[in-house]
């Protein structure tokens with residue numbers, strides 16, 4: 555069984571966790587000022603990286619807290635986990651987080 559390290563609880567079986575999507579998304583400060591396409595892209599478009607990827611996870615059947623993880627999507631190997639709000643670790647192959655979308659006006 556795959557074990558995932560919750561940064562708050564330690565190693566736990568993967569069955570205790572739920573996937574939460576791409577990590578480090580930053581909500582635009584003034585979404586009403588965005589054009590429809592930019593807002594739609596923020597809401598629905600995610601990178602779909604093959605390889606090293608920063609993701610949100612939740613220890614749903616444990617402490618219930620969200621955290622971030624860096625996982626290789628080709629091997630399902632977790633390279634790092636860290637608390638939400640922390641920057642991702644500097645790992646080879648990991649793309650840094652994108653800045654939030656900005657108004658085009």
Ligand SMILES: [Zn+2]
Pocket residue numbers: 560561562563564613616617618619
């Ligand atoms: Zn936990």
